[in-house]
Amino acid sequence: MSQWKDSGKLGLILLVSPLALWLALFIVLPHIDMVLISLRERVAARQYAFSWGNYTEFFTEPLYWRTFLRTAVMSILATGLTLLIAFPVSFYIAKMLRGRLKAALFILCLIPFWVSELVRTYGWMILLRETGLFSSLLQWMGLVDQPVEMLYNDVAIMVGLVYTSMLFMVVPLVTTLESLDDSLIEAAYDLGGNHLEVIRDVVIPHAMPGIVSGCIVVFMLTLGNYLTPTLLGGKDSLWFTEQIYTQFITRFNWEQGSAFGMLLLVLSSVIVWCGLKLSRQSFTRVMT
Amino acid sequence: MQLQANNTDVDLECREVTKSFGHFAAVQEVSFSIPSGSFFSILGPSGCGKTTLLRMVAGFQSPDHGDILIKGKSVLNTPPNRRPVNMVFQHLALFPNMTVAENVAYGLKRRGVAKTDIKSRVEDMLSRVGLPDSGDKQISQLSGGQKQRIAIARCLVLNPDVLLLDEPLGALDLKLREQMKVELKHLQEKFGATFIYITHDQSEALVMSDQVAVMNAGRFEQVGAPQELYYEPASRFVAGFVGESNRWYGVIQERDEKGFNVQCETGLKMRIDRPGNDLQVSHPWGVGKKLEFYLRPESITVTLGDTAPATTNRYKGKVESVLFDGARSQMLVRLPDAIELLNVALPQTAEFRRVKKGDVVSVGWMSGQVRCYEV
Structure with missing residues (x-):
């Protein structure tokens, strides 16, 4: 018996160790290092002193915290839009379709993600730029008499972000909606509910864990996205990840960059926590 | 084969109701009428079309031909949420995110009944089904038999013309099923409502019903009192299906x-x-x-x-x-x-x-x- 137990323990260690190593080496250690870097200040060449300065800089310089606020608000908006578009799609896939068609539509949602994000974003640029498809189409139809620039504005960023996030909302939603018993929907109709009431009283409460987990994933991905806002929004897209990039790469100010990185982590966690509290969901329930 | 009654005491009447799925004829020209306040069972093996028939009465499916009348009026163009029928589902379909009282109150709320009125009617209904103090409980706290009673209470509180029951005892264990059979019959007598009960279990149908229709391959083989079916089966199928031989x-x-x-x-x-x-x-x-x-x-x-x-x-x-x-x-x-x-x-x-x-x-x-x- 004890031999069994020991081999079970060994198996557990073997199975968990790659994950633990991965977490420790690539997540925990770099973050500890980042905290340490962010809490120092260069006083002279190769001489550093402890300081909160990098953090106070964020709150005293309006550009920084306004950029952060803008990023957060845009991300929340993008998450909301993604949910709004993905919910009917997921409901259709999970509840209205059966068999082959269902699998086909689900794969259709997946296919864009076989291509890298960069290529997908360039796709949008081809569509939206001044000499792009939409602009030419509008001119050909005679609706406008000169090329229209549709890139480099907030709408373009939003379109790109929603498009990129779609799958991460559809998958959890389809999974939770599939587990909803059809007879619950029928029972609600049978007792006199109309379409809206059935969705409000039965479908959404059941899908809540899926909605919240989808929203968390999409919000985190959007907030930390660098490529889409930069390419579709241009130089002045004022996305917070760009500020971090600038500090690390352009300005060589690793201390400031680390402080921004930590702030992004803490603030996004706070927003997610608030979202969980507001929707009365627990993190463990949502993520399982 | 047909129960014809042209008086006003008929709650539900089906006239040559037919429904096919592709080439499969699920229900074929079924006609029957059910007098007010009776317990009517449809007994048949699985796949005989009884659930399809019930879902057509509830409004979740529409017949290809024929007519369904409730209290003398055709309901073919009435959507399920406006039909004066309610259904107890096979797995009961109680809303897990609501309390017992909220479940029972759901239909009344949808009808726009005043709040104080809802409260008293729900309390009254809960005590009539023998669960007076369980209004604040969650559905998951109830036992199988209690869930059963709440599912029925949720429908009966709306005073439906016809209550449809889709094998609701199937999920219970044997002992509880025997007990619920008697209880269901008592409930029906107490409320005086018309029950349509579908089942593949002949003992359920025979014990509870005033009238039983034996269904096979989309058709009614025989409609009659339980004793008639047992002692004078009209066809080979009925003779073989009802009772042992x-x-x-x-x-x-x-x-x-x-x-x-x-x-x-x-x-x-x-x-x-x-x-x-x-x-x-x-x-x-x-x-x-x-x-x-x-x-x-x-x-x-x-x-x-x-x-x-x-x-x-x-x-x-x-x-x-x-x-x-x-x-x-x-x-x-x-x-x-x-x-x-x-x-x-x-x-x-x-x-x-x-x-x-x-x-x-x-x-x-x-x-x-x-x-x-x-x-």
């Missing part, structure tokens, strides 16, 4: 005015008379006609030893095995000149308590107790 195939060897002598494929010979059954005698069945015979285990008289019972058909046999099941105990008797085992109800008398394998018994049945059907 010994079954043989055989050929008529001799025929006279009162009945005929037959020989079964298994070698068994017997006399069949139909004195009280004109329908059967008037059949132009002559010598050589192939028939199927049904005989209930409890119609067989059995005596221990060689004393033959005073019946038309008499045989000697050996007990092959005893299937003890309390009041429903049976024994299998092998007849020496036939290859089949005869299923005989075990008499509830002292002398049969010790009957065992290998004992010699005499069995017999009256010539009028065998029912025959054309093959």
